Amino acid sequence: MTQNDVRVAVVGAGMMGADHISRLTHRVSGAFVSAIVEPDAARADxxxxxxxxxxxxxxxxQAISAxxxxxxxxxxxxxxxxxVILPALEANLPIxxxxxxxxxxxxxxxxxxxxQKLDKPHIQxxxxxxxxxxxxxxxxxVTSNDAGELVMLRCVHRNPSVPDAYHQNMLITDSVVHEFDVAPWLAGSDVTSVEVKHPRRNSLAPERLKEPILVIIELANGVLVDVEMNVSIQFGYQVATEAVFEKGTARIGQPSGLERWQDGRVFQREHADFTTRFADAYDTEVQRWVRAVQNGTNVDGPNAWDxxxxxxxxxxxxxxxxxGGIVQIPHEERPAFYA
Amino acid sequence: MTQNDVRVAVVGAGMMGADHISRLTHRVSGAFVSAIVEPDAARADxxxxxxxxxxxxxxxxQAISAxxxxxxxxxxxxxxxxxVILPALEANLPIxxxxxxxxxxxxxxxxxxxxQKLDKPHIQxxxxxxxxxxxxxxxxxVTSNDAGELVMLRCVHRNPSVPDAYHQNMLITDSVVHEFDVAPWLAGSDVTSVEVKHPRRNSLAPERLKEPILVIIELANGVLVDVEMNVSIQFGYQVATEAVFEKGTARIGQPSGLERWQDGRVFQREHADFTTRFADAYDTEVQRWVRAVQNGTNVDGPNAWDxxxxxxxxxxxxxxxxxGGIVQIPHEERPAFYA
Amino acid sequence: MTQNDVRVAVVGAGMMGADHISRLTHRVSGAFVSAIVEPDAARADxxxxxxxxxxxxxxxxQAISAxxxxxxxxxxxxxxxxxVILPALEANLPIxxxxxxxxxxxxxxxxxxxxQKLDKPHIQxxxxxxxxxxxxxxxxxVTSNDAGELVMLRCVHRNPSVPDAYHQNMLITDSVVHEFDVAPWLAGSDVTSVEVKHPRRNSLAPERLKEPILVIIELANGVLVDVEMNVSIQFGYQVATEAVFEKGTARIGQPSGLERWQDGRVFQREHADFTTRFADAYDTEVQRWVRAVQNGTNVDGPNAWDxxxxxxxxxxxxxxxxxGGIVQIPHEERPAFYA
Amino acid sequence: MTQNDVRVAVVGAGMMGADHISRLTHRVSGAFVSAIVEPDAARADxxxxxxxxxxxxxxxxQAISAxxxxxxxxxxxxxxxxxVILPALEANLPIxxxxxxxxxxxxxxxxxxxxQKLDKPHIQxxxxxxxxxxxxxxxxxVTSNDAGELVMLRCVHRNPSVPDAYHQNMLITDSVVHEFDVAPWLAGSDVTSVEVKHPRRNSLAPERLKEPILVIIELANGVLVDVEMNVSIQFGYQVATEAVFEKGTARIGQPSGLERWQDGRVFQREHADFTTRFADAYDTEVQRWVRAVQNGTNVDGPNAWDxxxxxxxxxxxxxxxxxGGIVQIPHEERPAFYA
Incomplete structure (x- = not known):
């Protein structure tokens, strides 16, 4: 429809896809949704x-052919x-x-x-x-070193509940997965080992889940990360991190917004899910990716190596x-292609 | 350049205009800057x-003619x-x-x-x-009545400093002006009188200014508003309001973001000026206006009557x-055109 | 009972008296209650x-005679x-x-x-x-001048409710009375005028009361004080002050203590009345007075002139x-006796 | 000196002893220091x-004989x-x-x-x-079960620095020791195992110390406790705990007190050491012990079994x-004497 705007094919029109379609249509500059790829015709329409x-x-x-x-x-x-990635790469499309x-x-x-057969990274x-x-x-x-070297990251990831399809391993693959990306990014160092501790089980968790868990992650530079991972804690959605430095600490993910005094209490609303907690982050992510596509750098964020x-x-x-036990991850050198 | 996108003429390319041009170009969907109207050619370029x-x-x-x-x-x-407004209205353009x-x-x-000669409001x-x-x-x-009726609004507007061109009356016309819009909007009732109290003068204020001031505003429904207006308070930029209801209170504009412990203190950064404090508000304002222009309603926010x-x-x-003294504002009925 | 401990006669065994008796008996060192003066015999016993x-x-x-x-x-x-004061002074007793x-x-x-007929102040x-x-x-x-000169004090005094005997003037004589002491003490300057503004009335207040009120107090050094006085606000008991300086601000009376996340909220308990809000202050007050009595200075706090x-x-x-209107208070020189 | 007051012998007149002497003399009711036992005569005087x-x-x-x-x-x-304990017990004295x-x-x-040779516990x-x-x-x-069962305790103990005499094992015996008492007390369950993890070492720590450490403690009821123990973190003294329940969380040890806005920041003072952080706790502890001695129960707090x-x-x-590794602690039944 436009000459300058990036024509984006969104693959998948479930909750996440629909959210991105809305974002590209209403809140992101320089792009629009030209194609929706979804086998479920009703959902696509x-x-x-x-x-x-x-x-x-x-x-x-089919969308590419068009x-x-x-x-x-x-x-x-x-x-x-x-x-989906492979044909997109073959068509030389940023992803x-x-x-x-x-x-x-x-x-x-x-x-x-x-x-790596292409001229540069295409995947974010x-x-x-x-x-x-x-x-x-x-x-x-961390980068400024203003509080000395980073020593620990103490992370909290709490969900009020999870859908029926959520199974035990997803504690790692769907939830702690974020910490596996962001902790090395914060600390500037790769994950070298992972260990899982089991606190008392939350009796409100679905029967198939044994949680919460405490995940202990070691990074190559010695920074120790612990992640409390809860998915049935009911009260709301909370993602927070406390960074321990040599000379001080820093905390993110704390409550904000309107404060109310009522009924003997002072309170603030806590997030109910990720859609509000990370609304701005998603907008920024997609806006910056669109700019990267427009200027030909393709990637402005975590790449495929990450x-x-x-x-x-x-x-x-x-x-x-x-x-159980401490599971090591062998070191692999980052290829120059992803430097 | 596009068929669907709103072609916006930005009039004035000073700090505020440049900020809106950047917003329309990089962060707002559905519009782009087609014309920059600015007599200073270098600034325009x-x-x-x-x-x-x-x-x-x-x-x-000239831009309209093009x-x-x-x-x-x-x-x-x-x-x-x-x-600028009058010719734009004559050309039937949303503003x-x-x-x-x-x-x-x-x-x-x-x-x-x-x-009012046009078919509907065109000015936001x-x-x-x-x-x-x-x-x-x-x-x-306020609208929910969840804390009872609103009784008072206690407002704070603090600037670290002001430019040389800022003169005494601008305490009202440039600064308290925001409260004259937002207090009636919050309380659902018009301003009926204004009074100004003078605390001890801030010796750090420019010689030409006698400030801070405390402005006391009465609304038609009895809600009392006081506004502490400071423009030389140095520490940072702060806009906050405490609303007093019958059964409780609520507070907005409180600190948020990363918390640090260092050097015997726990601290958060306070805003330095309005650009960060209201960054999201400006983006939302312009994005919603663009949508209103696209859907033909023209206005989605305060109109010309406001x-x-x-x-x-x-x-x-x-x-x-x-x-000095309490200055009354006579009541004027809102025309149906602006209902 | 002791040789060193101060023998205190507590006059009045109502709620406040009983509280002081408990304090002197259980939490204050160097004194004990030797006499309870109370005409209601049951209450005395x-x-x-x-x-x-x-x-x-x-x-x-009678107690003195004993x-x-x-x-x-x-x-x-x-x-x-x-x-009660007059006979105690006649007996040369600290009060x-x-x-x-x-x-x-x-x-x-x-x-x-x-x-002033005595050798030194006896009344605290x-x-x-x-x-x-x-x-x-x-x-x-304030004294350190670390944030520049004090410019304003913005005070809040909120009660959930008041007893039946509380009448309109007690908004001033029983409640704002505290600000009349503490604001001059904080600012180092006497009250010169008082004015009262009326916000919308709280419909939950007892019929006999027209409140909240906003009291505006001027001090001799130009510091302006405003006091929001609420006695039917239901949510809890809150006494807070924001001090506005030339280079910054400071706030006291903010929530503290255990923080809970539950039911979609993060919250802290607010005080229900003055007994918890000022528990430590009362203990400190009485403890320091007992020491002053022991060391013969008699007064360690606000004196009779205050x-x-x-x-x-x-x-x-x-x-x-x-x-209505601004009511002036003529200046009176503090006698050397109370310097 | 008195007939009713508890005559306390304070053994040791170093920093801690001097602090208790001051407390008993100036802030605690119902007791006074009758004897100071200290081999260093100058310090005793x-x-x-x-x-x-x-x-x-x-x-x-000697003091007992007197x-x-x-x-x-x-x-x-x-x-x-x-x-010191043994002769005091022999003299049947509360400790x-x-x-x-x-x-x-x-x-x-x-x-x-x-x-246990005595009629009842004498040691607190x-x-x-x-x-x-x-x-x-x-x-x-925890006891109320208002947030469901307790699942985890996440503890932080941070010191700005430690004296020269502080050696590596004191991370456990002098510092984490508090968590060994308070975590079981909070959770209502004994410690069953202890493990220590080593994050990156703080380069600002004295050469003899390898810290911070992360101590992982299991309780008999499954509650998992982790303790971040830092003794060279410079910024101040901080003791905090986040309790994770089935339906929510709770946090203690957060900043409180006067808030200041200055120099681009909003900040509160953090504690510099335990004397201010736990000032009230020490006063309460000693006051309640004095009452227990007076009423013959001797102990009102952790006893010798604890x-x-x-x-x-x-x-x-x-x-x-x-x-290294997980070190188990065999279960021992609490004797009826200490129930």
């Missing part, structure tokens, strides 16, 4: 109705990422892929191989925390969750 | 260099608003006019008259606080500042 | 049962203060008199006259806010409440 | 000069506790013993044996956190610190 100018397709290949796609945003479940890159390291390696992975203003401030503080490292950490985390 | 697709003009009339303008965003100093609508009630009345006034998330939450609380009421309150406020 | 070693009397004169009193703590209603000193300036003047008035740690910190900040000044301000405040 | 009525002794036995001791407060270094009870479980067992151990208002509130919350359990946990903690 419902999404298209809210995105003026978008056509629907059953497969990404010659109306400049870039691809992948919002399908993780197991379907690889089959914003919702986390995780892929679910298995093996699959991620195939993606890396395909991408949707770890949106890096675009949250407070995470950015925390990283600036996604691969997270897949390795998740694999170790799942082992630690199921078998 | 500098602004245009950052807005791909924008042409420069010395007058709004047939590339769907809507007008006015960011000139207040004394130049009327001469987003930075506050104030105009500086004198007399001038505002001429604008209202011209606008840039009181951006209404788009701040916390102000919105506070208004929702702007006129503020001009009346400012006139009374200046009298109160200079002559 | 109940109080004595909780104070080992205390005898009961119908009048202070030769078991070193000092007097007066906790009767204000209208009965003068008839801690609950606020107010007396209700009328005329009565206070008689007390001052009687006291129970304005306990001066002993609250945060008020002390705020005063240290109490007289507050009576003058209350008189002006009641006039302002009932008749 | 200096202490006695501030405690009217106190005599000095080189040994506790027949002026009703109770004993032990404030010597831990290695000297047993030789408040600063933490730890004794340094070795073996020594604690001898103390327990001696105590000085774990003052139990008397901190916020810890009490947290325990009430102290013994802490000694066991410290022993395991030191092993974990030096040898």
């Amino acid at each position: 419902a999404a298209a109705a809210k995105a003026p100018g978008a056509q629907t397709f059953a497969s990404l290949e 010659d109306i796609v400049d870039a691809v945003l992948i919002a399908t479940p993780g197991q379907f990422h690889e089959p 914003l892929c919702e986390k995780p890159l892929t679910q298995e390291p093996e699959s991620s390696r195939r993606v890396l191989e395909a991408e 992975v949707g770890f949106m925390r890096r675009f949250d203003r407070e995470y950015e401030q925390l990283r600036e503080l 996604g691969y490292k997270v897949a390795l950490a998740c694999e170790a985390g799942v082992t630690a969750l199921n078998e | 500098a602004a245009a260099a950052k807005a791909p697709g924008a042409q420069t003009f010395a007058s709004l009339e 047939d590339i303008v769907d809507a007008v965003l006015i960011a000139t100093p207040g004394q130049f608003h009327e001469p 987003l006019c930075e506050k104030p609508l105009t500086q004198e009630p007399e001038s505002s009345r001429r604008v209202l008259e011209a606008e 006034v840039g009181f951006m606080r209404r788009f701040d998330r916390e102000y919105e939450q506070l208004r929702e609380l 702007g006129y009421k503020v001009a009346l309150a400012c006139e009374a406020g200046v009298t109160a500042l200079n002559e | 109940a109080a004595a049962a909780k104070a080992p070693g205390a005898q009961t009397f119908a009048s202070l004169e 030769d078991i009193v070193d000092a007097v703590l007066i906790a009767t209603p204000g209208q009965f203060h003068e008839p 801690l008199c609950e606020k107010p000193l007396t209700q009328e300036p005329e009565s206070s003047r008689r007390v001052l006259e009687a006291e 008035v129970g304005f306990m806010r001066r002993f609250d740690r945060e008020y002390e910190q705020l005063r240290e900040l 109490g007289y000044k507050v009576a003058l301000a209350c008189e002006a405040g009641v006039t302002a409440l009932n008749e | 200096a202490a006695a000069a501030k405690a009217p009525g106190a005599q000095t002794f080189a040994s506790l036995e 027949d002026i001791v009703d109770a004993v407060l032990i404030a010597t270094p831990g290695q000297f506790h047993e030789p 408040l013993c600063e933490k730890p009870l004794t340094q070795e479980p073996e020594s604690s067992r001898r103390v327990l044996e001696a105590e 151990v000085g774990f003052m956190r139990r008397f901190d208002r916020e810890y009490e509130q947290l325990r009430e919350l 102290g013994y359990k802490v000694a066991l946990a410290c022993e395991a903690g030191v092993t974990a610190l030096n040898e």
Whole structure:
């Protein structure tokens, strides 16, 4: 419809895809949704109705053939990422892929191989925390060394509840996965081992889940990370981190907004889910990706190598969750291509 | 450049205009800057260099003649608003006019008259606080009656310093002006009187200024508003309101973001000026205005009548500042046109 | 019972008296209750049962005659203060008199006259806010000039409800009375005028009360004080002050203590009444008074002259409440006796 | 000097002893210091000069022989506790013993044996956190089950620096020791194992120390406790706990007090050491112990069995610190004597 705007094919029109379609249509400058790729025709049509100018397709290949796609945003479940990424790479299209890159390291390696045949990285992975203003401030503080060296990261990830499809390993692959990306990004150092501790089980958790868990992550530079992971804590949604430095500490993810005094209390509303907690981060992520696509750099955020490292950490985390003990992750050199 | 996007002429390329050009270019969906109207050619060119697709003009009339303008965003100093608004109205163009609508009630009345010749309101006034998330939450609380009726609003507006051109009356016309818009909007009731109290003078204020001042505003429904207005308080920029209800209170504008412990203290950064404090509010304001232009409603926020009421309150406020005493504002019925 | 401990006669065994008896018996070092003076015999006996070693009397004169009193703590209603103070002064006994000193300036003047016949001040008035740690910190900040000169004090005094006996003038004489003591103490300057503004009435207030009120107090050094006074606000008990300086601000009386996340909110308990809000302040006040009695200085806190000044301000405040306008308080030089 | 007041022998007139002497003399009701037991005569005299009525002794036995001791407060270094406790028990005197009870479980067992020859417990151990208002509130919350069952305790103990005599094992025996008492008290369950993790070392720590450490403690009821222990973090002194429940969380030890806005920041003072952080807790502890002595219950707080359990946990903690791995603590039934 436009000459300058990036024509984005959104793959997957579920909750996440619909959210991105709304974002690209209403809040992001320089792009619009030209194609919605979704095998479920009813869902595709419902999404298209809210995105003026978008056509629907059953497969990404069809959308690409129609010659109306400049870039691809992948919002399908993780197991379907690889089959969408590969044709997009073949068509030389920039990709914003919702986390995780892929679910298995093996699959991620195939993606890396395909991408490295191109002239430069084409894939950005949707770890949106890096675009949250407070995470950015925390990283600036680490980089500035203003409080001395970083020593520990103490992380909290609490969900009020999870859907029926959420199974035990997803504590790692769906939830702690964010910390596997953001902790190394904050600390500037790779994950070297993962361990899982089991506190008393929350009796309000679904029967199939044994949680909360406390995940202990070591980074190559010695920074120790612990992550309290709760998915049935009811009160609300909370993602917070306390960074311990040599000369002080810093805390992000604390309550904010309107304060009320009523009924013997002073209170603030806590988030109910990630949609409000990270609303701005998602907008910033997609806006910056669109700019990167426009200026030809393609990626302005975590790339496929970052996604691969997270897949390795998740694999170790799942082992630690199921078998106990400290699970090591062998070091792999970051290829120059992803420097 | 596009078929669907709103082509906006930005009038005035000073600090505020440049900020809106950047916003329309990089962060707002559905619009782009097609024309920059600025008599200072160097300033105009500098602004245009950052807005791909924008042409420069010395007058709004020229831009309109070029047939590339769907809507007008006015960011000139207040004394130049009327001469830009009138031709824009004549061309039947939607307008987003930075506050104030105009500086004198007399001038505002001429604008209202011209606008009422059209089929519907075309002017939105840039009181951006209404788009701040916390102000919105506070208004929702008032409307919900969840804490009983609103009784008082206790407002704080503190600036670290002001430019050389800032003179005594601007305490009212440039600063308290925001409260004259937002307090009635929050309380659902017009301003009926204004009074100014003088605390001890801040010795750090420029010699020409006698401040801080405490402004006491009465609304028609009995809600009492007091505004502490400081413009030389050095520590930072702070805009906050405490609402007193029958059964409780609520507070907005409190510190948020990363918390640090260092050097014997725990601290958070306070804002340094309005650009960060209201960054999101400006983005939301302009994005919603663009949508209103696209859907033909033109206005989604304070309209010209609201702007006129503020001009009346400012006139009374200046009298109160200079002559003392309680200055009444006669009631005027809101015309059906602005309902 | 002891040789060193101060033998205190507590006059009045109502709620306040009983509280002081408990304090002297259980939490204060260097003193014990030797006499309880209370005309209501049942109430006297109940109080004595909780104070080992205390005898009961119908009048202070009887207790003094029994030769078991070193000092007097007066906790009767204000209208009965003068008839207790005068015999105690005649017996040369140090006095801690609950606020107010007396209700009328005329009565206070008689007390001052009687006291000045002695060798030094004997009366301390129970304005306990001066002993609250945060008020002390705020005063240290004023004195240090670390934030520049003090410019304004913005005070909040909110009660959930008041007893049936509380009538309109008590908004001033029972509640704002504290600000009449503590604001001059903080600012180092006397009250020169009082004015009362009426916001919308709280419909939940008892029919006999027209409140909240906003009291505007001017001090001799130009510091402007405003006091929001609420006595039917339901949510809890809150006493807070924001001090505005030339280079910054400071706030006391903010929530503290255990923070909870539950039911979609993060919250802290707010105080329900003054007993918890000022528990430590009362303990400190009485402990320091006991030390002053032991070391012969008699007074370590607000003296009778301070109490007289507050009576003058209350008189002006009641006039302002009932008749409107700005009510001036003539300057009176502090006698050397009370320097 | 008095007939009713408890005559306390304070053993040890170092910093801690001097602090208790001041407390008993100036802030605690119902007791006074009758004897100061301190081999260093100069230090003894200096202490006695501030405690009217106190005599000095080189040994506790001498003070007891002088027949002026009703109770004993032990404030010597831990290695000297047993030789003072045993003669005090023999004299049937109530004891408040600063933490730890004794340094070795073996020594604690001898103390327990001696105590159980008496009619009832005589020893209270000085774990003052139990008397901190916020810890009490947290325990009430656990007991109430209002937020569901307790699942985790996440503890922080940060010191700005430590004296030269502080060696590596004291991370456990002098610092984490508090958590070994208070975590079981909060959770209502004994410690079953201890493990120590090593984050990156703080380069600002004294060369002899490898810290911070992260201590992971399991309780018999499954509650998992982690303790971040820092002793060179410079910024200030901080002791905080976040309790994770099934339906919510609670946090204690957060900043409070006067808030200041200055120099681009909003800040509060953080504690510099334990003397201010736990000032009220110490006063409450000693006041309640004095009442317990007066009413013949002797103990109102952690007893010798609690102290013994802490000694066991410290022993395991030191092993974990030096040898790594998870160190188990065998269960021992609490004797009926200490129920």
